[in-house]
Amino acid sequence: MKRIIAILVLVLSVSFQAKAQEAKTISLEQTKGEFTQKGLTLSEGTYIFEISNKEVGHDVGFVLAPKGKVEAENHIKNAYVTSVVKNNSKSTSKKVTLKKGEYVYFCPLNPTPQYTLTVE
Numbered sequence: 839m840k841r842i843i844a845i846l847v848l849v850l851s852v853s854f855q856a857k858a859q860e861a862k863t864i865s866l867e868q869t870k871g872e873f874t875q876k877g878l879t880l881s882e883g884t885y886i887f888e889i890s891n892k893e894v895g896h897d898v899g900f901v902l903a904p905k906g907k908v909e910a911e912n913h914i915k916n917a918y919v920t921s922v923v924k925n926n927s928k929s930t931s932k933k934v935t936l937k938k939g940e941y942v943y944f945c946p947l948n949p950t951p952q953y954t955l956t957v958e
Contacts, residue, residue, distance in 0.1 A: 868898045873944075878943075878954075882958070883936065888928055890927075897924055898922070898923045900919050902941055905939075905940040908944075917931045917932075918932075938958060939956075940955070941954070
C-alpha cells in the first residue's frame with residue numbers, strides 16, 4: 839500500500855512539474871517601423887515569443903527588457919529570436935519566465951518604438 843501511494847505521489851508531482859514548464863506562445867507581428875500589437879498584459883508564467891515579419895523588407899528581431907533598463911546588458915536573452923526574422927517569415931524565442939512587473943519590447947533592426955508589456 840505504501841508503495842502504491844509513493845508511486846501516485848511521484849506521478850502527480852511529475853504531472854504538476856510538466857504543467858508548470860508549459861509555455862504559452864505570444865504571437866507578435868512587425869510591419870515597417872512598428873509592431874501591430876501596441877502593448878501586452880500577461881499573467882506571470884512561461885512564454886515563447888513568435889515574431890512575424892510582415893513585408894518589412896529586411897530582417898527583424900525582438901528585444902524584451904525590464905522597463906527603464908533597455909541597455910543590452912539588461913536584455914532578457916532567452917527572449918531573443920533564435921534566428922533573425924527574414925522578410926515574410928516567422929521565428930521564435932526560447933522559453934521566457936516572466937514575473938510581475940513592467941517590461942518593454944522593441945526591435946532595434948526595424949527599428950520600432952518601445953512598447954509596454956505588463957505582467958500581473
